[in-house]
Amino acid sequence: MARTAKSKGKNSLTIGIDLGGTKIAAGLCREGEVLHKVVVPTNAAQGFDAVVAAMAEAARQAMGDTDPAAVRGVGVGAAGQIDSQTGAVLYAPNLNWRQAPLGQKLAEALRLPVRVVNDVRAATMAEWKYGAGKGLHSFINIFLGTGVGSGLVLNGTLCEGATNTAGEIGHICLDPAGPLCGCGHAGCFEAYSSGRGIENEVKRRLQAGAPSALREKVGARLDQITGPLIGQAAREGDPLALEVLAWAGRHLGLVLANLHTLLNPQKILLGGGVMALADFFLPAAREAMHRHILSVADRGEDLLGRARFENDAVLLGGSALFA
Amino acid sequence: MARTAKSKGKNSLTIGIDLGGTKIAAGLCREGEVLHKVVVPTNAAQGFDAVVAAMAEAARQAMGDTDPAAVRGVGVGAAGQIDSQTGAVLYAPNLNWRQAPLGQKLAEALRLPVRVVNDVRAATMAEWKYGAGKGLHSFINIFLGTGVGSGLVLNGTLCEGATNTAGEIGHICLDPAGPLCGCGHAGCFEAYSSGRGIENEVKRRLQAGAPSALREKVGARLDQITGPLIGQAAREGDPLALEVLAWAGRHLGLVLANLHTLLNPQKILLGGGVMALADFFLPAAREAMHRHILSVADRGEDLLGRARFENDAVLLGGSALFA
Numbered sequence: 322m323a324r325t326a327k328s329k330g331k332n333s334l335t336i337g338i339d340l341g342g343t344k345i346a347a348g349l350c351r352e353g354e355v356l357h358k359v360v361v362p363t364n365a366a367q368g369f370d371a372v373v374a375a376m377a378e379a380a381r382q383a384m385g386d387t388d389p390a391a392v393r394g395v396g397v398g399a400a401g402q403i404d405s406q407t408g409a410v411l412y413a414p415n416l417n418w419r420q421a422p423l424g425q426k427l428a429e430a431l432r433l434p435v436r437v438v439n440d441v442r443a444a445t446m447a448e449w450k451y452g453a454g455k456g457l458h459s460f461i462n463i464f465l466g467t468g469v470g471s472g473l474v475l476n477g478t479l480c481e482g483a484t485n486t487a488g489e490i491g492h493i494c495l496d497p498a499g500p501l502c503g504c505g506h507a508g509c510f511e512a513y514s515s516g517r518g519i520e521n522e523v524k525r526r527l528q529a530g531a532p533s534a535l536r537e538k539v540g541a542r543l544d545q546i547t548g549p550l551i552g553q554a555a556r557e558g559d560p561l562a563l564e565v566l567a568w569a570g571r572h573l574g575l576v577l578a579n580l581h582t583l584l585n586p587q588k589i590l591l592g593g594g595v596m597a598l599a600d601f602f603l604p605a606a607r608e609a610m611h612r613h614i615l616s617v618a619d620r621g622e623d624l625l626g627r628a629r630f631e632n633d634a635v636l637l638g639g640s641a642l643f644a
Numbered sequence: 645m646a647r648t649a650k651s652k653g654k655n656s657l658t659i660g661i662d663l664g665g666t667k668i669a670a671g672l673c674r675e676g677e678v679l680h681k682v683v684v685p686t687n688a689a690q691g692f693d694a695v696v697a698a699m700a701e702a703a704r705q706a707m708g709d710t711d712p713a714a715v716r717g718v719g720v721g722a723a724g725q726i727d728s729q730t731g732a733v734l735y736a737p738n739l740n741w742r743q744a745p746l747g748q749k750l751a752e753a754l755r756l757p758v759r760v761v762n763d764v765r766a767a768t769m770a771e772w773k774y775g776a777g778k779g780l781h782s783f784i785n786i787f788l789g790t791g792v793g794s795g796l797v798l799n800g801t802l803c804e805g806a807t808n809t810a811g812e813i814g815h816i817c818l819d820p821a822g823p824l825c826g827c828g829h830a831g832c833f834e835a836y837s838s839g840r841g842i843e844n845e846v847k848r849r850l851q852a853g854a855p856s857a858l859r860e861k862v863g864a865r866l867d868q869i870t871g872p873l874i875g876q877a878a879r880e881g882d883p884l885a886l887e888v889l890a891w892a893g894r895h896l897g898l899v900l901a902n903l904h905t906l907l908n909p910q911k912i913l914l915g916g917g918v919m920a921l922a923d924f925f926l927p928a929a930r931e932a933m934h935r936h937i938l939s940v941a942d943r944g945e946d947l948l949g950r951a952r953f954e955n956d957a958v959l960l961g962g963s964a965l966f967a
Contacts, residue, residue, distance in 0.1 A: 327788050431722070459803075459805070459806060462709055473907070474797065474799065475799065475801075475803055476801040476802075478798075478799040478800075478801070479800055480782075480799055480908075481908075482782070482907065482908025483909060483910040484780060484907070484908060484943065485908070486905070486907040486908045486938065487905065487906070487907055488906070489908070490904050490906055491906050492938040493901075493902040493906055494901060494902060494936040496819070497898065497936065504939065506936065506938075506939075518742075571691065573937075574819065575817060578816075578817060579816040581797075581814055582809070582812050582815050582816050582817075583810070583811070583812065583813055584796070584803065585803075585804075585805025585807060585808070585809045585811075585812075586808055587804050587806040607953065612820075612829075613820065613829065615809065615812050615827065615829075616828070616829075620806075620807065
């Protein structure tokens with residue numbers, strides 16, 4: 322019996338890696354807890370082999386003097402389009418990688434099993450296994466950051482889609498005549514309710530002459546408009562900042578209503594840096610959600626939740642691939 | 645070996661029942677084929693017990709002289725909110741039923757196992773097991789009829805949702821300032837691209853004075869505007885009919901694009917009576933779909949398909965519950 326317990330303890334150690342465009346975070350994890358974390362620069366410009374070497378070194382440092390034989394595997398969450406079957410990065414614009422055999426090369430370097438998934442799906446795994454989605458069979462994890470992404474857990478499975486793009490919620494079109502999105506299309510959800518969408522709308526309204534304390538803060542330097550600055554203006558009662566955040570909230574609420582009408586999940590979790598401004602956009606989002614939701618299906622406040630993990634979500638989700 | 649073959653033959657017989665507001669269709673089925681079908685009036689006004697008795701009688705007639713012991717079970721597709729675990733009809737507005745123990749009572753009457761599902765999900769099961777969705781692990785089956793509904797097969801499972809409303813695509817909001825829907829909300833997908841939505845838009849444009857041959861056909865009797873009449877006008881080149889069908893198509897295309905961006909299914913199947921007008925709205929739908937779809941995910945014409953089953957879809961889907 323002691324052997325079983327020891328074996329279980331051994332097997333519960335995993336490495337999670339968050340591969341970002343600027344930073345690599347590697348952590349030795351046990352059941353949703355980060356025991357030891359190492360963060361190093363990605364140095365993407367040095368190319369694929371150097372990044373893989375940096376990831377392997379970060380993983381070794383995170384393990385410290387832990388016997389590698391005690392580690393079940395290494396799970397990586399990476400921004401981009403990933404073939405989770407082979408561990409290959411099909412396309413990662415922020416790293417300038419195409420068809421990069423990340424899983425294979427990292428496994429060779431570390432002599433451990435490696436799995437790779439998309440970063441938003443990794444964060445969704447973390448919520449599902451250890452966080453606000455624990456025990457649920459269907460939930461949607463929406464990440465409101467510079468852009469917007471989501472992970473979908475439906476009927477007890479994480480959806481990857483037919484060609485690996487399931488969950489690209491940032492690019493559903495809310496209004497064909499809406500603001501231009503970075504993807505080249507008009508009216509994408511991301512053009513309203515992401516950090517970039519909010520910043521761009523503030524800039525558009527300033528350029529159109531809307532009165533705002535932000536004008537005094539940045540003058541003609543509209544490129545200095547940032548999320549934190551908008552948040553500060555909102556806290557000081559600036560009408561432009563408050564109106565744009567409510568506008569972002571109304572569009573979020575419409576999407577939340579439609580997600581519920583279409584998929585009827587148990588929960589919709591919200592996370593990401595934009596949630597720092599939740600006080601200013603979430604009331605408008607809730608109001609719009611209840612206005613647009615299929616009435617018989619409205620489950621009130623029970624539907625919305627907050628993602629539990631912030632900085633460590635992708636890393637923990639990677640670790641969960643071997644949990 | 646003969647015994648195995650015989651036993652397999654026995655087990656492959658099932659009864660499917662399509663319980664509609666006006667008609668009950670019961671069929672003896674084998675692996676997606678209707679061997680013998682009986683259609684009787686529902687007579688919903690006579691109440692629950694009478695309808696169950698009529699369903700049982702129709703099932704017996706469909707079986708003919710087949711030994712009931714050779715029938716694996718009876719699967720029912722019914723419009724409304726169904727608890728597929730218990731076979732109870734939670735709410736069926738067209739039958740005026742609430743909390744009706746349909747599965748239990750029909751099983752008692754027929755002395756056979758009975759399962760009940762929502763009719764759109766039954767039709768989706770039929771496509772999945774025997775039709776245009778055969779062999780797929782993820783597809784969406786959209787039914788364009790008087791209203792609009794859908795069934796979602798994702799990651800190899802049919803989604804029912806947390807409170808049994810998954811797939812209610814007719815009530816996702818496309819435009820908060822859009823036309824009023826029967827549900828009381830504005831801008832629902834169903835208010836654009838259903839039979840009723842198309843009829844209502846034709847009526848609105850006629851009332852607003854738009855020129856159309858339909859005006860001569862019905863005079864002031866706008867209630868005589870029907871789908872077939874609009875189709876006839878479209879075939880005769882009537883600009884109003886053609887414009888409204890293209891309008892319905894553009895909104896359908898936007899929904900198709902967003903479904904693909906969000907869920908990335910292998911296929912989206914289209915079915916229902918409105919498809920009789922497909923020549924007039926599908927080109928606009930395809931054009932809008934490609935305009936709005938996430939570019940990297942656009943899989944061209946491969947994405948769309950046509951549902952295979954028409955009148956027998958619900959019945960066959962019922963039979964598939966025991967396949």
